[in-house]
Amino acid sequence: MLNYIKVFSGYFIDIQRIFKELQNLNISAIVKDESEYARLGGMGSPFNCILHIHVLEDELERAKPVFENFLSELELEY
Incomplete structure (x- = not known):
């Protein structure tokens, strides 16, 4: 069984950058985007939602x- 662990949360632009770097290192990662849940729940723009990167525990x-x-x-x- 594959065990994914949440390792980072952030906005779309940061998540895309990090995800690309992980791909370049051949690290299996997935992005969870909960913006649809926020939109359906009336929580505003999906562009302000936080995304999450998960990587394999190994x-x-x-x-x-x-x-x-x-x-x-x-x-x-800063």
Whole structure:
């Protein structure tokens, strides 16, 4: 059985960037988009919804540097 773990939550543009980097490293990742639930529930625009990246538990250690790099770049911008 495949065990996916939620490792990151963020907005669309950030999730797309991170997801692409994970793909380049051949890391199995999925993005969960709950914007349809928000839209149907009257919670506003789907573009403001938070998305979630999940990676296979076995690949978690390989994925960590991608997230750490992304977060360090965010700190440099502020």
